[in-house]
Amino acid sequence: LANITLDSAAPDRTLHTSGRFNIPLDLTLAPGMTLQSSAELSFTGTSGTQNLAVAGGTGTATAQLDGGRFIVNASYYGNASLDINPGITLRGWGSIVNYGSYQGAQLLNHGVIEASSSGQTLQISTGSSSNSGNGALVPGFRNAGTLRASSGGVLEIGAYANDSWASDPGARIELAGGTVRLGGGFTATDLLNGTVNPLSIISGSGSIYV
Numbered sequence: 001l002a003n004i005t006l007d008s009a010a011p012d013r014t015l016h017t018s019g020r021f022n023i024p025l026d027l028t029l030a031p032g033m034t035l036q037s038s039a040e041l042s043f044t045g046t047s048g049t050q051n052l053a054v055a056g057g058t059g060t061a062t063a064q065l066d067g068g069r070f071i072v073n074a075s076y077y078g079n080a081s082l083d084i085n086p087g088i089t090l091r092g093w094g095s096i097v098n099y100g101s102y103q104g105a106q107l108l109n110h111g112v113i114e115a116s117s118s119g120q121t122l123q124i125s126t127g128s129s130s131n132s133g134n135g136a137l138v139p140g141f142r143n144a145g146t147l148r149a150s151s152g153g154v155l156e157i158g159a160y161a162n163d164s165w166a167s168d169p170g171a172r173i174e175l176a177g178g179t180v181r182l183g184g185g186f187t188a189t190d191l192l193n194g195t196v197n198p199l200s201i202i203s204g205s206g207s208i209y210v
Contacts, residue, residue, distance in 0.1 A: 005055045008033050014064075017041075022074070026051040029088070031059030037068040046078030049108070053085040065092035065122065072107050073100025079130075081106040084113065084145070093120030093153065101127025101140030101164070109145045115178055118152030126157070126184060129164040141165035149178025149206055158184020175206030182210045 007030035008015040015033065020040040027043075029035055031054055041063075043050050054061045063070075070090070072082040079100055084090055088111035098107050107126065115122035126140035140163060149155040155178065158165055163184030173180055 005030055006033065006035060023050070026053060028053050028055045029061035029063070030055050031061060031087075034062040034064050036064040036066060038066040040069045040071065042071045042074035043080070043082050044075040045073075045080035046075055047080055049081045049083050051083050051085055052088055052090070052111075054087040057085075058087070060087045060089065063088065063090045065090070065094035066117075067120075068092075068094045070094075070096040072096070072098040073103070073105040076100065079104040081108055083108040084111045086110050086145070088112070089114060091116040091122075093117040093122050095123045095125060097125045098127040098140045101138075102130050104130045104138050105140075106138065107141045109141070109143045109147070112146045112148060113143075113155070114146075114148040114150060115153030115155035115180075116148075116150050121154040121156055123156045123159050124165075125159040126163040126165045128162040137164070139164040139166045142168065143171045144168040146172045146174055147180065148174040148176060149180045150174075150176035151178060153178040154181065155179070156181040156183060158182065160184065173208070175208065178206045180206070180208045182208065 005028040006015055013033045015035050017037045018039050022042050022044045024044045073080050076099055091114035124141060129137040129139055165184060
């Protein structure tokens with residue numbers, strides 16, 4: 001798939017996929033549609049930033065994982081990042097994996113990432129930090145949007161001890177009947193001393209673990 005806009009003629013505007021798709025450029029979803037995947041969407045760009053976006057830049061669209069995987073920098077070459085644009089909700093259960101973090105590739109969230117399946121986990125494996133060349137470390141995942149756990153789902157950020165991530169001002173964690181696990185290089189001290197703040201934790205109902 002390369003620089004195309006996906007849409008669905010189904011009554012519920014849902015496009016189901018069960019095989020692996022390699023995406024070398026941007027992936028654009030028509031407003032109001034849902035792309036539902038139980039397999040693998042591999043973003044294979046080698047430089048710059050690939051975008052998961054809503055066509056026209058307005059409205060909303062959904063990418064639904066049903067045990068599938070989103071892979072950032074799936075080619076293993078270069079340092080292409082993936083930006084989940086505003087208006088996109090990536091939800092369900094499965095995993096989001098950054099294969100190129102050690103080379104500077106990032107998963108960037110400007111939309112919503114939501115664990116929404118009861119009893120299931122949506123895992124973000126961010127990868128380790130890389131050196132930007134000027135002494136600054138580049139985290140494998142940067143949240144500038146909303147992370148949400150709803151309906152009994154579990155959102156796990158940082159599956160491994162060397163996973164690195166950060167939050168921008170205004171980023172949010174929302175609890176809506178689910179559980180959030182903050183892992184990787186993140187500690188309870190980070191939550192208390194402002195390392196990842198300003199970060200609004202909106203506690204409706206649910207649990208958060210560090």
